Amino acid sequence: MKSIDVCLTPDLLHLHTIDNTIVVVTDIFRATSCMVTGLAYGVGSITPVATVEECFELQQKGYIAAAERNAMKVEGFDLDNSPFSYMDEDLVGANIAMTTTNGTLSITKAKTSAVKVLVGAFLNLGAIVNHLKSQPYDVLVLCAGWKGRVNLEDTLFAGALVDALKDEYIIGEDSALMAMRAYQQAQNDLLGYVANSSHVRRLQRLGIHKDIAYCLQRDLYDVVPVLRGSTLVNM
């Protein structure tokens, strides 16, 4: 039987062996929600990079560049970190380079040894579930968190995946069990449940209510972003 486990922050990734595993990276507010939205709206590819410098280099090579730090757009780049910015006709077929505080770093950390790296969000939850079920591999959900810390929204997404797969997968360690129970507690009112979370407080200070509500919607898009080499494409 396959197993599913949850890594609550990239700072705990050293505890997991991921050789025979599909890693699903999630950063609900807002990196992976942007990626899913972009690919659903026809973006050609998204190249996640760990640093602002790498992002700038790709911008020089003609990529559309998106750089976020501390939830704000870095000066001189083309796109901010709102999923609504990715619903743009001008981006259809475009190659985007992206760096964010937490999400893209997690992707670059995961890609070293996993069988495959997928990008998940509530927006494509069902599509991820269906793809995982069709594969013979174990699953690790890697929550991007916030600067190494655990956060609520990524944990809830991890819990939603565990909940959806619990009948066909062995649940790994307690973090997976805790995430699943948190999701079961929260699922009928995700927005209310995250209302006091640190990241929502951080984003609300920036006035991004609309993004928060949007990123908590389930199954809007039937896309499965997968890392091919260094670039995310729709599977």
Added chain:
Amino acid sequence: MKSIDVCLTPDLLHLHTIDNTIVVVTDIFRATSCMVTGLAYGVGSITPVATVEECFELQQKGYIAAAERNAMKVEGFDLDNSPFSYMDEDLVGANIAMTTTNGTLSITKAKTSAVKVLVGAFLNLGAIVNHLKSQPYDVLVLCAGWKGRVNLEDTLFAGALVDALKDEYIIGEDSALMAMRAYQQAQNDLLGYVANSSHVRRLQRLGIHKDIAYCLQRDLYDVVPVLRGSTLVNM
């Protein structure tokens, strides 16, 4: 206003500054439950050490020595890691040296910079709460976890502390919020809630049902174990 935060495993302790903070270390199954029980039953002192070698050295100097690895007593030592072993008249006034897989390492990690290190368990929950309220410092609950991983029972204890202090303290990051909500979900049936946890499965294989039920009881003892130098004593 004072704040309370939760560190879900010692592998995340680097994310916290603890200079102005009382750290409450917890390792419910079973190190800190043993310590609380021992001090409640009249043990003179307990010296937590990180390694089996250090524990052996103190045994040579006349300490009663307790060494546990992977939930079992290490050959050649005097005491195992069951709280019932600490309810012994022969231990009244004794100096005990103790090393365990997770709990004692967390204590030695915390003592470098905290204002004060306390040892908490469900058994002395109310006593810890009362002491913390009387102090002017922030609080960090440090969960010992299992070899770096997050576990359910320590998280629940952390959540119980956050829940008890939430009206007088600012709740820190999302890990504190998650722990509190897990405790609120679990509080009426702690034993049922942890039944599927990894550590309970581990302990049940070893046939230690009685210990599990015992360690989940609240407020049996009015003791506050505090680290003085390298040694835990009843405050």
